[in-house]
Amino acid sequence: QVTLKESGPALVKPTQTLTLTCTFSGFSLSTWGMRVSWIRQPPTKALEWLARIDWNDDKFYSTSLKTRLTISKDTSKNQVVLTMTNMDPVDTATYYCARSPMTKNAMDVWGQGTTVAVSS
Amino acid sequence: QSVLTQPPSVSGAPGQRVTISCTGSNSNIGAGYDVHWYQQLPGTAPKLLIYANTNRPSGVPDRFSGSKSGTSASLAITGLQAEDEADYYCQSYDNSLSASVFGGGTKLTVL
Numbered sequence: 001q002v003t004l005k006e007s008g009p010a011l012v013k014p015t016q017t018l019t020l021t022c023t024f025s026g027f028s029l030s031t032w033g034m035r036v037s038w039i040r041q042p043p044t045k046a047l048e049w050l051a052r053i054d055w056n057d058d059k060f061y062s063t064s065l066k067t068r069l070t071i072s073k074d075t076s077k078n079q080v081v082l083t084m085t086n087m088d089p090v091d092t093a094t095y096y097c098a099r100s101p102m103t104k105n106a107m108d109v110w111g112q113g114t115t116v117a118v119s120s
Numbered sequence: 121q122s123v124l125t126q127p128p129s130v131s132g133a134p135g136q137r138v139t140i141s142c143t144g145s146n147s148n149i150g151a152g153y154d155v156h157w158y159q160q161l162p163g164t165a166p167k168l169l170i171y172a173n174t175n176r177p178s179g180v181p182d183r184f185s186g187s188k189s190g191t192s193a194s195l196a197i198t199g200l201q202a203e204d205e206a207d208y209y210c211q212s213y214d215n216s217l218s219a220s221v222f223g224g225g226t227k228l229t230v231l
Contacts, residue, residue, distance in 0.1 A: 037220070039166075046122060047158075047166065047209055049220040063217050096165055106156035106171035106211070113165050 002026035004036075004097050004111035011117050012087050018116060022080040022097030029055055029075050033102035036080045038071065040093040041113075048093075052100065053080055089118045123148060124210055124223035131229040132200045140195045140226045142210030148221060150191035153213040157186055157195045160207040160225075169208070170195060197228070205230045 008020035020038070027034060038050040051071040052060045061069050070083045080097060094115045098107035125143040132138040142155060149155055155173050158166040168177050170186035173193065185196045193212075197204055210223040 039222075046225045047211075047222040049211075049222060052220070060219065062219055098166075104168075104171045104175075104177075105154050106168055107158070107166075108168045108171065108177060110165040110167065 002099060002109045004099060004109060006095060006097050006111045006114035008095070008114050008116065010115060011119065013120050014088055014118060016087050018084045018087050018091070020082045020084075020095055020097075020114065020116075022082070022111060024078050024080070024097075024099065024111075027099060027101075029053075029073050029078070029080070031055055035100045035102065036073070037098050037100050037107055038080075038082045039096045039098060039107070040091075041096070042090075042093040045093075050084075050095075051082060087118045092116065092118045122224040123214055123217070123221040124212060126208075126210060126223040126226045128224070129227045129229065131231055132197075133231045134200050134202065136200050137196065137198045138200060138228065139197075140208050140210075140228070142193045142195070142212075142223050144191050144193075144212060144214075146191060147216040148191075148212045148214040149188065149193055151215055153215075155186065155188050155193035156211045157184075158209045158211065160209065162206070166209065200230055202230050204228060 004024040034055045037052040053071045068085045094113040096113045098110040100107045157170040159169045160166045173188040214221045
C-alpha cells in the first residue's frame with residue numbers, strides 16, 4: 001500500500017524559511033521512473049504545482065517560485081524535503097506531496113496535506 | 121489566472137450527464153502533453169480520477185471518462201450521484217513554463 005504524509009510547522013512568521021517533509025511508504029524513490037511532487041492550495045483557491053524530484057535526482061521548480069524553493073530526497077529514509085524561503089502571508093496554504101510515476105505521468109497517490117499559516 | 125481554463129461551476133440532477141471542459145494552448149494540451157483529472161471531495165486531498173487523457177485508475181467507476189482534442193480536454197460524468205459533488209481539476213505540462221500546470225478547478229453541484 002502506497003502512502004505519503006506531510007509534516008512541518010503549522011505556523012511560520014513572515015520572512016522565515018519553511019521546511020516541509022514528505023515521508024512515504026510502499027515505493028522507493030530509487031526505482032526507475034519514480035517521482036514525488038509538492039503541490040499547494042491556498043484556502044478556497046486552486047491547486048498550484050510547486051516542485052518535483054525524480055529517481056535520478058533531477059529537480060524541477062515552478063517558474064514563479066524557483067528562486068525560493070529547494071527540493072531534496074533522502075532515499076534511505078523514504079523522505080522528500082521542500083524548503084521555501086522568505087515566507088509571506090500569501091503563502092498560507094495546505095501543502096501536499098504526491099507520487100507521480102512516469103508510467104502514469106500523473107500524481108496518482110496524494111498525502112493528506114499539511115496546513116501552513118504565515119502570520120506574525 | 122490559470123494556464124488551463126475550466127468553468128467555475130457546473131451542475132446536474134441525479135442520473136444526468138455533465139461535462140467539464142479544460143482549455144489550454146499550443147504550449148500544453150495542444151503540444152500533445154497528457155491531461156489528468158483529479159476529484160477533490162470537501163475537506164480532503166485530491167484523488168486521481170483520469171490519467172493520460174482517457175485512463176481510469178483501478179477503483180474509479182466507469183461513469184467517469186476523459187477525452188482530449190486539439191488544445192482542449194473534457195471530463196464526462198454519467199449517472200450523476202450525490203457523492204460526485206466535489207471540485208474537479210485538470211492538469212497537464214506546459215513547455216513554455218517547463219512546469220506542471222493545473223486548471224482553476226470546477227465545482228460540481230448535484231441538484
